[in-house]
Amino acid sequence: MRTLINMRILFSSVPQHGHLLPLLPLARAFKDRGHEVAVLTAAGMAPVVAAQGLDLRPAGPLPDALFAEVARRTGADPAGAPTPDSVAEFFAGTRIDLTADEALAATAGFKADLVVAELCDYVGPLVAAAQGTPVATLAFGPPLPPVFTEAMDGMARTRHDARGLPWQPRQWLLDTWPASMRADEWQQPEGWLPLRPEAFRVPGQERVALPVSGRPRVLVTFGTWFSDPAKLSPLLRALSTLDVDVVVTLGLAAKPEEFDVDRERVAFVGFTPMEDLLDGVDVVVTHGGAGTTAAALMKGVPLVVLPQGADQFFQAERVAAADAGIALDPPAQTPENLLTAVRTVLEDVRFRENVTTIAKEIAAMPDANEVAAVLEAAP
Numbered sequence: 001m002r003t004l005i006n007m008r009i010l011f012s013s014v015p016q017h018g019h020l021l022p023l024l025p026l027a028r029a030f031k032d033r034g035h036e037v038a039v040l041t042a043a044g045m046a047p048v049v050a051a052q053g054l055d056l057r058p059a060g061p062l063p064d065a066l067f068a069e070v071a072r073r074t075g076a077d078p079a080g081a082p083t084p085d086s087v088a089e090f091f092a093g094t095r096i097d098l099t100a101d102e103a104l105a106a107t108a109g110f111k112a113d114l115v116v117a118e119l120c121d122y123v124g125p126l127v128a129a130a131q132g133t134p135v136a137t138l139a140f141g142p143p144l145p146p147v148f149t150e151a152m153d154g155m156a157r158t159r160h161d162a163r164g165l166p167w168q169p170r171q172w173l174l175d176t177w178p179a180s181m182r183a184d185e186w187q188q189p190e191g192w193l194p195l196r197p198e199a200f201r202v203p204g205q206e207r208v209a210l211p212v213s214g215r216p217r218v219l220v221t222f223g224t225w226f227s228d229p230a231k232l233s234p235l236l237r238a239l240s241t242l243d244v245d246v247v248v249t250l251g252l253a254a255k256p257e258e259f260d261v262d263r264e265r266v267a268f269v270g271f272t273p274m275e276d277l278l279d280g281v282d283v284v285v286t287h288g289g290a291g292t293t294a295a296a297l298m299k300g301v302p303l304v305v306l307p308q309g310a311d312q313f314f315q316a317e318r319v320a321a322a323d324a325g326i327a328l329d330p331p332a333q334t335p336e337n338l339l340t341a342v343r344t345v346l347e348d349v350r351f352r353e354n355v356t357t358i359a360k361e362i363a364a365m366p367d368a369n370e371v372a373a374v375l376e377a378a379p
Helices: 017-032 043-051 063-074 084-106 123-131 146-162 229-239 290-298 312-321 335-347 349-363 368-376
Strands: 008-012 036-041 055-058 114-118 135-139 172-175 192-194 217-221 245-249 266-269 283-286 303-305 325-327
Touching (some): 017 036, 017 135, 036 043, 055 084, 063 084, 114 123, 123 135, 123 146, 192 368, 290 303, 303 312, 303 335, 325 335, 325 349
Parallel strands (some): 135 172, 217 245
16 A cells, blocks of 8 residues: 655646646645645746645746647647647647656656646646656546547657657546536546535635625626626626626736726626635626636536637536526627526526535535545555
């Protein structure tokens, strides 16, 4: 059996909040259990990692450089128009090419007992192959269609081959998606372990208190990178005609003054942990990022999902299939359709009842501490 003392756990992530944040509860759990934990991602994510009290091993560029290089190589846009080939090029081609050397150097003095990589990270598994270390993959959101995962795996294999490194399958799949929301054809993979998702929080940070008016509250969040003021302003103006409180959480690329809305009817908050925003919310209007979707589900809040790109269409489809909310795919993402969807979710108790059942299911899943205990005791 593996020793339970002074294990070294390396967490590895694509340098985007939606990819990194789901790893943090398990990273904190391992640290709290006395193990040495490091996070492998780009230096630009240092403030997020530091706020969690974790050690950063910086490597590779941020997504803007990766997207630019993918566009230069292929002309593709894996965020706005994802295809298996473009997604594989971004995660398993370009990112490995621009990150692997720095990652191997950054982890040379950190011989890990376990590498935990999020689903789209292929740099951590490459480091694991170089060190002979087992890999646990943390999946957020519903399972990706095999055509995407097979394309990513196939491209990553070519990068392993080029470096003379073995291709080793993951030993565990840590699955944060509730079982009742999976497609009927889903089959449990080998090494499957359920893991309760957690809404993002910063340990020790004072919680944000939102005002209470007695009206229903609609939280609008389009993640860190999809909060385009030109697209959101007409939607927010429509929502402000309802007798509700509209709270908008901004991403990292937008400012309140860039939105053309009634300031007396729409309140803006900066980038704020979801844990602080969801209490008292009646509907979440969102792009359908995996973290936002999971946080709303675990809090029992129904959704109206307007997917913009990436994997958001997969989340939207599963939310609609479970009657946990309503999905509006392009070109149906109009102010009029949004108003109708929000009214329907507010008035039809079926959505609240369904998402309450899902929240209870999520609450019964093993938490990060329980999963850490299973992994540290594995042979």
